[in-house]
Amino acid sequence: DTGVSQDPRHKITKRGQNVTFRCDPISEHNRLYWYRQTLGQGPEFLTYFQNEAQLEKSRLLSDRFSAERPKGSFSTLEIQRTEQGDSAMYLCASSSPGGNEQFFGPGTRLTVL
Amino acid sequence: DAKTTQPTSMDCAEGRAANLPCNHSTISGNEYVYWYRQIHSQGPQYIIHGLKNNETNEMASLIITEDRKSSTLILPHATLRDTAVYYCIVRFVGTNAGKSTFGDGTTLTVKP
Numbered sequence: 587d588t589g590v591s592q593d594p595r596h597k598i599t600k601r602g603q604n605v606t607f608r609c610d611p612i613s614e615h616n617r618l619y620w621y622r623q624t625l626g627q628g629p630e631f632l633t634y635f636q637n638e639a640q641l642e643k644s645r646l647l648s649d650r651f652s653a654e655r656p657k658g659s660f661s662t663l664e665i666q667r668t669e670q671g672d673s674a675m676y677l678c679a680s681s682s683p684g685g686n687e688q689f690f691g692p693g694t695r696l697t698v699l
Numbered sequence: 700d701a702k703t704t705q706p707t708s709m710d711c712a713e714g715r716a717a718n719l720p721c722n723h724s725t726i727s728g729n730e731y732v733y734w735y736r737q738i739h740s741q742g743p744q745y746i747i748h749g750l751k752n753n754e755t756n757e758m759a760s761l762i763i764t765e766d767r768k769s770s771t772l773i774l775p776h777a778t779l780r781d782t783a784v785y786y787c788i789v790r791f792v793g794t795n796a797g798k799s800t801f802g803d804g805t806t807l808t809v810k811p
Binding site for chain 1: 731735740741742743744745748784786792793797798799800801802803804
């Protein structure tokens with residue numbers, strides 16, 4: 587399968603712990619996006635990269651959140667000192683240089699106890 | 700990016716056409732209309748997009764009004780597997796492409 591992959595698919599953690607999610611985009615896609623989705627809502631934009639450069643960050647991305655894409659390929663999203671309100675599905679998407687379509691991964695479901 | 704307005708939910712009989720409306724009255728001239736759908740617990744799946752002409756692919760047809768302020772996604776022969784949340788968004792493409800701004804979508808339920 588050459589689609590967008592995310593790891594892990596599910597994560598349960600205790601409040602206050604740090605978690606890190608990984609996203610592997612479609613090969614040669616230079617743009618990579620992170621979204622968060624809570625139950626019953628549409629995905630909300632968090633941040634996006636073009637190659638290794640982080641071009642835009644949402645106000646939703648508090649200082650406890652950090653995203654990286656060091657080599658312009660895979661990306662990681664880290665949440666420090668997790669809170670119950672961080673419980674959500676974290677979605678990654680990628681697009682080609684033309685940017686016409688965003689292909690989404692299956693998501694990582696985070697549950698903070 | 701412009702915002703969109705969609706009905707919260709719709710029902711459709713299996714085998715009939717499902718017509719999902721979307722209003723995007725503040726769309727700018729260079730923004731495209733995109734449709735995605737999301738089946739429970741999966742990531743959104745791209746369906747179709749267009750600028751001003753009607754578009755058709757193997758999944759659906761997209762009808763955009765002449766003033767581009769609204770559009771309709773048509774699933775010609777809905778099946779039970781088409782039950783999902785359908786999102787209409789507008790966004791730039793090409794070098795100006797960026798984030799997608801999703802609303803809450805339309806929950807389509809296809810009934811036997």
